[in-house]
Amino acid sequence: MERRAMIAGLMGLGALPLAACGGRRVEPETATQGTLRSPRLHPPKFGDHDPVDFPQPHPNRFAVHGIDLARFQSNVDWPRARAGGVNFAFVKATEGGDLLDPNFKAHWRGAMGAGVPVGAYHFYYFCTPPEVQAQWFIRNVPKRRGMLPPVLDMEWNPYSPTCKLRPPAAEVRRQMRKWIAIVGAHYGQVPIVYTTPGFYADNELSKVRSVEYWLRSTATHPREKFPGQHWHFWQYSGTGIVPGIAEPTDLNVFHGSSQAWAAWLEARRV
Template sequence: MRSVLTLILAAAAAIASPVGELAKRSQPKGIDVSSYQPNVNWAKVKSSGVSFAFIKATEGTTYKSSTFSSQYTGATKAGLIRGAYHFARPSSSSGAAQAKYFLAHGGGWSADGITLPGVLDIEYGPSGHTCYDKSHSAMVAWIKDFSNTYHAHTKRYPSTSRNSSITRSASFASTNPLWIARYASSIGALPAGWKYTTFWQYANHGSNPGDQNVFNGDSAGLKRLAKGS
């Protein structure tokens, strides 16, 4: 995933206090990858201490990552908890249409203890158009359309990314806990509505492929999140 402010569904019981520098060293570590990292050595990633991975599956309603299947299978065989993410294109089709496309091409969820709920990666629009030429209210509606459609099929809520800067809405905080991207030694202030983060993307490179992440909890909490308990 590129520089992102993303939300991901999590059970409140699985989440601890905001992650700091010390927690970044001790709590479950993860990566997120896409076709930009086509040849991940998942056994090596696992042996380095990584516990989870997010893998790009789709974009809009026309793009399917050519590496998703091999990456997802590789992460599974290595024993990682894994989940899929969808790169949003709000200007091309409805939120519901994109949620259904994501669900049909790897973005589903099951209570098997190794599958994380799907993530909606919603970044700035092309050429610096912050809201894809939509009003803030229209962006909120688009995200809700995606989120509610995903929930209707899985009973879990996905993410809504860059919510603070794109929609300035705190209305998702009660259903979609936070996955924040901030490349610094500490998280700093959180977007309106959230008192803690669930995942922190703290670097866009590191000793493992892709972006570097940490879960705000312990290994048991990560497993509960995947299981949906």
């Protein structure tokens, strides 16, 4: 995400609702009628400034597409984006213990106003305690009925001018669990974990169980970069072209059919 410029005790549970996981191909589907809890799906009309010839299953074989965005995207025409295939959106809210993304409120309100299922993410900062970061996220992200689960964005940030700290893997996982527990308790849903191949490997994140993963893999299928790891969301491009958005935008798919998406929304919305 940034690389471009649980409830206490839930960690021990293994009963999160799961969509289809693994490497199974999912056939694309046409737009379907929706309800308030399960909005109509729109087929993607996305392009890419730097397209990749993905091996099968190609991202376009998945039924449910969406985006994530932050301060880099502005003046989003949300109704146009939704009609163009944005079936969900994750927007950056906070970073560390004192940074609020300047476009968060506009993205949040715009997505909700257009009927796009939307959630917020927090970019983790290793020089601030997890408790402080969790409370900063809670302070700035309103708890709204129907919002997607919160997201914890875990990746190294070599561009940070203020924090170069890279804790040992066990300490990274401890801090993750602390943030997840506090934030999950507040919103009533276990946060999703977003991560990159290098960070995942460095910190043995396969040991952090009972969470859903959102994986970045912009050159190949996640099974190549994260062998054996189940996932729910795949960020496959950082250079997408999306109707209603002037700037390059991250593109994502949900791992499952339209029916699996409806079931996931029913179970995982706040």
